[in-house]
Amino acid sequence: MTGKATINPQEGRLTLINVYEVEPETQAALVKALTDATKSTIRHQPGFISVSIHSSFDGRKVVNYAQWASKEHFEDFMKKPETQDQLKQFAGLAKSVAPSLYRVDEVIAE
């Protein structure tokens, strides 16, 4: 199910950027946990558009760049007990978790 995501300010999506700080020895485990949960359950939620998972070369961070159709869809997803269980699992693999919700202001491309 590996695919592609598009960043486009015209589309008015909600973007979640979640930066996890990790120990290098748990980086791969967090990437796997995020990938497995997204493929098995998160991608089937109403309003899900994409999740892109990134590993830093220094081993110390994982970034989840996620797109949802709207803030309401994301809030409905966050309210589910299963979501809270998943977030706890992810946080257990990290030293810190820093999520924020964004709009896309500008994309300048070659």
Next chain:
Amino acid sequence: MTGKATINPQEGRLTLINVYEVEPETQAALVKALTDATKSTIRHQPGFISVSIHSSFDGRKVVNYAQWASKEHFEDFMKKPETQDQLKQFAGLAKSVAPSLYRVDEVIAE
């Protein structure tokens, strides 16, 4: 020059994700400074692919999600004195700056 960016693990690009913490009253100024510098000079650098600029709804963060053709292109760009001047300008508008370099591991899309 507002366009679109694509996140695709198959393409093997270098991704820079830079999280700026800001005071809400300087968020728009940092977005403008990043946008102006990218449009006027950064987009013309060898290996530049895209810059996507994001504002958090709480006013406290700006994220630059940038793609370069390779780590070497990015390092060449970072070595230029003009780049260092620009980074100082951006940092002057922020409380903290946290850049890291990433690979894209997975994209799961609807």
